[in-house]
Amino acid sequence: MHVRFIFSDAVHYTLTPAVQPDWLSSAGSAASIAGLLLTIWVLLTVRRLRDAYIAKARVPELLEKLSEHTSELSTYLNDPHGSADEIRLVLGRVLVSLKLLKKKVDPDMKRSVEQTRRLVADAKPSVPRARIRLVYEHLVILVEELRGYQADKEWEL
């Protein structure tokens, strides 16, 4: 009984407006809002840093794979009677690499990757030789562009 009496008195005094000044209440609200904003900023910054580190680790790997697949295409262009099925397989692997790369690069680079991806996707069904050559040339140029992009990124982190 005695404990309950003290508790209810303490609660009564804490919640009574006459005891708590206005400025303290406002300061408390402002601090909460500032804290919330800071938390959101920290979360966004951590996410940005995480994406940047993942990109830094993965882009070189994906770029090397793309470069290998590009060279494979050139190998098929060496042979006038290159197998259409094998070319389609390589184009499939190229599409996978491009899809993964697109997620890990900046918007400007994304556009180049997407243009090339569309070209590859369009060529895949019938693989005409002239179209494969165009795809190959676009890929070589994209790989060169990505190497420059990767070199620039090294300076950012």
Add this chain to the structure above:
Amino acid sequence: MPENGTSKWVKAILKLTRLTQEGELLWGVAPPEYEPEASGKVSTAFLAEHHNRLLRVWKHAYKVPRVASQSFFSGTKHESDLLHSEINLDLLSDDGDVTWTFPQTDGLEDLYAAVQYQVAGVSEYLDTLLEEEND
């Protein structure tokens, strides 16, 4: 060929590769007086004439010394060299002197592979081999 701000060197390499693969640019093994001189390992060099200029392509493998490192605990120095290889595309004078070397760009490896494929006659050999199988 795609245009947008692409390095002219890449465009040039791509064109040479296309001409090689389509049989419009014919290569042969470089005679001794046109062989490159370099340290390390030099692969077979190939020569072609194009627009009255001599083109030479070859593969060069060499060791790149690594910075020596010392183990704190054992005090042992570790040194191991990295093996580096690159494809060189040169313009030569009539005497075989290098007048210009193309910068290292993407596409050079593919050009070298295309030249090897053409000079080795791989396509014709495969056709003959497979014809025998059908007989």
